[in-house]
Amino acid sequence: MIDLAWPPTIRGVPLSGTGPVRPLLTAAQRRRLEAVATRYKVKPRSIIYRDGEPAEHVFINGGGVVISYKDMANGKRRVAGFRFYADLFGLAENGRYVNTTRAVTEVTVHRIPVEALTSILRQDAELEFQFLCKMVHELRQMQRKSIMVARRDAAGRLVMFLDMLWHPDDRDASRGVIELPMSRSDIAGFLNLTLESISRATRQLSDAKLLSFGRRRVRVLDRARFEQMVTGG
Amino acid sequence: MIDLAWPPTIRGVPLSGTGPVRPLLTAAQRRRLEAVATRYKVKPRSIIYRDGEPAEHVFINGGGVVISYKDMANGKRRVAGFRFYADLFGLAENGRYVNTTRAVTEVTVHRIPVEALTSILRQDAELEFQFLCKMVHELRQMQRKSIMVARRDAAGRLVMFLDMLWHPDDRDASRGVIELPMSRSDIAGFLNLTLESISRATRQLSDAKLLSFGRRRVRVLDRARFEQMVTGG
DNA sequence: CGTCATTTTGAGGTATTTCAACGAAGGTGG
DNA sequence: CCACCTTCGTTGAAATACCTCAAAATGACG
Numbered sequence: 124m125i126d127l128a129w130p131p132t133i134r135g136v137p138l139s140g141t142g143p144v145r146p147l148l149t150a151a152q153r154r155r156l157e158a159v160a161t162r163y164k165v166k167p168r169s170i171i172y173r174d175g176e177p178a179e180h181v182f183i184n185g186g187g188v189v190i191s192y193k194d195m196a197n198g199k200r201r202v203a204g205f206r207f208y209a210d211l212f213g214l215a216e217n218g219r220y221v222n223t224t225r226a227v228t229e230v231t232v233h234r235i236p237v238e239a240l241t242s243i244l245r246q247d248a249e250l251e252f253q254f255l256c257k258m259v260h261e262l263r264q265m266q267r268k269s270i271m272v273a274r275r276d277a278a279g280r281l282v283m284f285l286d287m288l289w290h291p292d293d294r295d296a297s298r299g300v301i302e303l304p305m306s307r308s309d310i311a312g313f314l315n316l317t318l319e320s321i322s323r324a325t326r327q328l329s330d331a332k333l334l335s336f337g338r339r340r341v342r343v344l345d346r347a348r349f350e351q352m353v354t355g356g
Numbered sequence: 357m358i359d360l361a362w363p364p365t366i367r368g369v370p371l372s373g374t375g376p377v378r379p380l381l382t383a384a385q386r387r388r389l390e391a392v393a394t395r396y397k398v399k400p401r402s403i404i405y406r407d408g409e410p411a412e413h414v415f416i417n418g419g420g421v422v423i424s425y426k427d428m429a430n431g432k433r434r435v436a437g438f439r440f441y442a443d444l445f446g447l448a449e450n451g452r453y454v455n456t457t458r459a460v461t462e463v464t465v466h467r468i469p470v471e472a473l474t475s476i477l478r479q480d481a482e483l484e485f486q487f488l489c490k491m492v493h494e495l496r497q498m499q500r501k502s503i504m505v506a507r508r509d510a511a512g513r514l515v516m517f518l519d520m521l522w523h524p525d526d527r528d529a530s531r532g533v534i535e536l537p538m539s540r541s542d543i544a545g546f547l548n549l550t551l552e553s554i555s556r557a558t559r560q561l562s563d564a565k566l567l568s569f570g571r572r573r574v575r576v577l578d579r580a581r582f583e584q585m586v587t588g589g
Numbered sequence: 590c591g592t593c594a595t596t597t598t599g600a601g602g603t604a605t606t607t608c609a610a611c612g613a614a615g616g617t618g619g
Numbered sequence: 620c621c622a623c624c625t626t627c628g629t630t631g632a633a634a635t636a637c638c639t640c641a642a643a644a645t646g647a648c649g
Contacts, residue, residue, distance in 0.1 A: 201503070246481075249478075252477070255484060255487060258492060262491060265498035265499065266498065269505065272506065275604070275605090275637090307628065308626095323629090325628095355429075539595075551595085552639085
């Protein structure tokens with residue numbers, strides 16, 4: 124089922140961040156989208172599309188984690204971001220994808236031809252409004268990333284990243300456990316740090332008894348100091 | 357006159373970056389916006405709104421340069437960005453402005469109550485589409501900033517910044533002259549560098565005979581190497 | 590022409606990056 | 620089920636680049 128929900132903390136109309144809550148699509152809108160969408164599963168590690176390819180489709184993440192990145196000329200990999208459930212991806216510039224996207228976990232994607240989508244959007248102001256909300260959400264995410272990468276200390280960046288992954292829903296239920304589906308290299312690429320710096324930062328945070336790192340998950344040991352470190356920078 | 361034009365390089369529908377060009381608002385849309393908008397001039401250095409204030413209006417830059425920033429607890433100033441002609445600003449989170457905006461030059465602004473705007477948007481899918489385009493444009497700008505700030509060398513960041521300010525229209529007409537309405541401190545804040553680093557970077561680029569810096573303008577001396585330095589990072 | 594803000598320049602400190610090597614984990618095939 | 624191999628992650632030491640602190644010089648403005 125196609126969904127375009129977004130985190131409750133930023134629910135509301137796109138411009139002000141307040142107003143009527145419109146979390147989901149109506150049945151009619153969903154029908155219309157699903158009529159033109161192809162739904163399929165993607166195995167972990169497989170590429171969904173590559174940068175430079177003609178952007179003929181837009182994708183909606185129907186479950187799982189997707190990484191969006193681009194390999195630079197100097198061999199480094201710049202990670203643009205991660206796409207989670209209900210996230211939109213596949214926006215292009217000059218008709219071509221700017222990034223490569225790869226499934227981190229198993230992913231369910233809805234693939235929609237851009238032609239069909241834009242035609243639907245022009246007919247349905249309400250649905251268009253959902254996309255506007257999505258864009259504003261994306262914009263805020265990017266601003267957050269800007270702030271994150273602006274920090275000088277590796278540990279600070281890592282902590283902000285973990286906080287970003289700490290979905291509000293899980294915050295209480297999981298009692299301080301954050302899932303980390305992506306590799307350290309992926310995190311490093313996203314935070315604009317080296318793999319080594321990430322490793323040293325994790326050690327530093329472990330030694331400080333702030334977090335305890337597992338292979339693919341993190342446990343927050345000292346929530347107060349954690350929160351403080353997230354903001355304090 | 358209220359306008360929502362955006363640079364020709366990214367004209368087109370928001371999702372793909374191709375398709376019919378819709379650069380301006382129709383007369384009817386402009387009328388409707390102007391009916392609820394207040395137009396006024398702002399003197400250089402004056403604050404348009406402060407962070408934390410209730411976000412009751414959205415602004416459209418009708419001419420001039422606006423800086424959007426936030427003073428942090430540690431005394432540093434984080435510059436979110438600069439708003440130029442036809443740019444939208446005043447987006448909020450939780451009903452409050454996240455940044456402070458100040459006029460760098462004399463600025464003409466259109467102030468629109470969010471309530472009125474959202475109500476208009478819901479009735480006019482075409483106008484809403486313009487806003488969607490704007491948001492996608494903003495998103496790309498943010499991505500560009502991410503790439504800029506991700507570079508390790510101060511000179512590289514500065515060069516990318518200058519390239520960003522080098523509006524395509526002027527590119528040939530001005531024969532390599534880039535206007536710099538903002539101060540070095542503002543640039544430093546935007547690029548996440550210190551004022552001193554900016555100064556040293558300008559010197560380095562001058563010595564390399566790549567650029568020649570004036571008080572409030574820059575001349576590109578070696579366009580080939582300049583372009584190379586913009587991309588090559 | 591004097592005052593204030595902005596910008597430049599210098600020297601030293603500190604963080605990440607680099608380069609190199611080791612250790613651990615996961616997947617594949619026999 | 621184990622061995623092998625590839626990928627991923629850890630650790631160490633030196634280099635690089637920006638930051639910090641301090642002071643002088645330049646430019647704007649009344």
